[in-house]
Amino acid sequence: MKTLRITFLLVLFAAFSSTAYAQRIAVKGDTVYTSAGNPIVKGVVLVKDGKIERVGTQSSVRIPSGYEVMEAKVVTPGFIDVHSVVGLAGHMSQPHDQDQLETSSAIQPELRAIDAYNAREELVGHLRRLGVTTVHTGHGPGALMSGQTMIVKTTGETVEEAVVTPSKMIAFTMGSMISGAINKPGTRSKGVAMIRQELVKAQAYAEKRKNGDSYTKNIRMEALADLLDGKLTAMVTVHKANDIMTALRLQKEFDFPMVLDGAADAHLILDEIKDAGVTVFVHPTMIRPSRDAQNASMETAGMLHRAGIPFGFQSGYEPYVPKTRVVLFEAGVAVANGLDRSAAMEILTIEAAKILDIEERVGSLEKGKDADIVLFNGDPFEYTSNVTGVIINGKVQTN
Template sequence: MKIRNIVTGLFAFAIVVTSGVISNADAQIAVKGETVYTVSGSAIQDGVVLVRDGKIEAVGSADDVDIPGDYDVHEAKIVTPGLIDARTVVGLAGYYNQDHDQDQLETSNAVQPELRAIDSYNAREFLVNFLMKEGITTIHTGHGPGAVISGQTMIAKTSGQTVEESLVDSSTTLAVTFGPSVERNFDSPGTRAKAVAVLRQDLIKAQDYAEKRAAGEDQSRDLKMEALADLLDGKITALMSAHTSHDIMTALRIQREFGFPMMLEGASEAYLVLDEIKEADIPVIIHPLMIRPYGESKNASMETPAKLKKAGIPFAFQSGYEGYVPKTRVAKFEAAIAAANELGFDNTLYALTLGAAEILGIDERVGSLEEGKDADIVLFDGDPFEYVTHVEGVIINGEVVYEGE
């Protein structure tokens, strides 16, 4: 069943169709679903979501929410909040997989926290639009794993023609890597111990820089030290990529030593150190569930999300980046594998929406269908985690940006 636009009232709305994107910024919207998953509360049978001025105005059953006569009405079988990809490089890594569209990893230096994803992000990149059409409305993207510190990540909506139009947060995390991928990309550091020593030394230097900055002392401005000082001051979070249990333990040890906020990502062997992750109170952005199990991810398990849930550890899903994949994974499909491996529908949808938003610190804006939040809504013709299900429509910031093909 295709999404239906029903225009009522005394005047018509101007609708411009370009490459499958529909712009109707002046219209107010009502979304009707046979089932509406708010995520923050119980699913609503025969539900309605009202949208005004880019925000959710009301959510409830059709019996309780009256649809004004001048609202555009869209209908679908299943309605969910916009989905969130909690770790990707899309917008920096492009569709063609050629030098001109691959900015996710700068290999001139192993430690470059001063690099900003916002300075490389291409809002018009085909892969951004591709993910949007799969219901991904928010992405946490930026510099990829493979360097001791590869740079700063950012959060964006998958609509907008410029980074400024898309931007949610310009400096979310510092991407840090533990494990053998660093030695593959750099001659030095060439081993785990050396990489950690380099990281520790720079953090010690940053402590001195941060102390002088706080005291107002004169010092030469150093972008690298500023970024690390912001980490130590808790203004930015470390996104620690580690797959093996001993690399995960090293990441946790560095975090304890310097006391900065942290997320763990990748975490193929997280199930071996659940107690330690739980004690550290660290959320996990789990590896793509269909990751190719070899090298440091050889022990990856499709049941890890269910084990994280049972242990009470917050987690989210990602599409990530792997060099042999020239396009991108879709976090929705990765999450579907977790749903089929003991996690279940409700827990999976939560981790792909509100759970991810909470981990990324954007849950006041996105992640659930609640009054006052950004009107990011996805319409499906069936179970979102079934491969044969189609996305019938996507609304971002209250605008219909995609209508099913």
């Protein structure tokens, strides 16, 4: 009898779990931006078992019985933040919730964001409520090599539930932005020399690893060898034109994949950046222009787009409360300062997904992709518009 009772409870729990996680939803919008073609007027998106089942016009797509219907003025894919420290840098801005920068050493590429990420951090929910459903986050600027980054969804109670890509990039910093809390190099050339020396060590380590030679495993060298093998990417936070050129020379010398992060002076050397074939995580549009970033401009995004340089919007790192920006607002300001509106929508969604190599899962409203959807009561790029609903992995988010 006891065995039968336990079996019954397990079956009941399984049935409840299946019902709880298998929401069937029809999202209707006056305008549906799919990021996979032209916007659909009077469109509908069907969601089943966490994935997008079908997208089309309301006149051509029949909504099956049993689907929960949600309506909005505007429907978009979930937005993607290509660089943040959210989940490591917390909203309280106190030592106990600030894990984005370890100050015991200037070079620590072995540190993993997945070991510090807090899925329940209030700032994660803040971004989710404003339509940001995927974030590339992790260790922030301030050290020559501060650690690794990861890609997560802004949902879930644990990092295991949130993670999309557990290790994606290694965060570098060049220029004068090394934290004063670190025993830092005194000059730019010293900092680059320290980076170069570690990469030379990593070359020898990677060669031994590749050839199967005897070697002692070293987690720092493992991370840098993965960089040199193209398994990880260098995310180099740099602003001044001369520092950007140094980063490009270093990348050419060691032949590793790289993105430029920040790049306030990018508009001064557009041709050089384009010729190098690198992507830019453009500085937040409303960044405070000071120190290395004194030439930051609200027009940079528009100039990068017109030059044909791929880029993504980021919230970046803020040393002050509330510790994160919102890429939707940054994109809205870019649109007001010369960036094409339709391009801005794609850069927030499918282009960001391509940059992060996750376009097979997210970035557009297409059949088979994760059902990450945002509902608005007006134009997403207008501050007077509000998010009225967020769906991540096919589940309506309630907070």
